[in-house]
């Protein structure tokens with residue numbers, strides 16, 4: 001197998017070990033949910049994830065280890081979601097729903113492209129220090145909740161789950177240029193929230 | 204010469220390592236001279252790290268789901 005870190009877990013899964021399944025779900029369900037969310041939307045995402053898990057167990061013997069376990073799980077999830085969708089594929093929302101704290105837009109720049117309102121230094125410069133404020137955590141959740149389902153999923157898959165952009169395109173069947181646009185705009189909204197919080201101390 | 208606005212527009216491609224060689228050189232030259240954009244990029248990276256570390260909601264019914272899946276698997280064998 002090309003992915004040695006998966007093979008130990010796989011052996012335990014094949015043996016039907018409950019703890020191994022617990023590990024599998026805890027590690028990958030977040031990413032699976034993001035994939036389902038992007039394709040079928042929030043209303044049906046949980047059901048798709050449940051169905052995907054059943055398909056995973058059904059097909060476990062067929063897993064060849066040619067991809068990582070993660071890629072395999074996410075592919076099954078995407079396929080399950082697409083089957084659910086059948087013909088009524090939702091329109092790809094290239095958004096842009098406004099974020100609660102805006103973005104880094106044209107108004108921040110002078111006509112010649114120089115900063116008009118440049119970012120200030122932040123009080124904290126480590127993620128741990130920033131995240132000690134419970135209010136900031138809630139505030140970020142609010143911003144993430146304001147993203148379209150597709151955009152939120154793209155952001156999560158890239159930033160939290162560490163997927164490559166190409167992988168995201170393949171799973172969600174969105175073009176690379178669209179993924180880049182969605183991701184960039186999402187990052188700027190998150191940036192605007194952090195900046196707002198650093199400057200005002202509130203959400 | 205790249206403007207600050209253009210640098211911001213390229214920032215995600217910079218973070219993702221997707222700039223062409225020519226763009227990379229232009230971005231590097233701009234950052235060498237522009238404190239404000241250096242700060243912006245640093246804060247973008249910090250935002251990424253914050254997202255990565257933002258605690259995730261616990262999975263509902265994790266134990267029950269794991270038990271069910273393990274049971275299904277054992278039935279199959």
Ligand SMILES: [Zn+2]
Nearest residue numbers: 206207237240
């Ligand atoms: Zn600049």
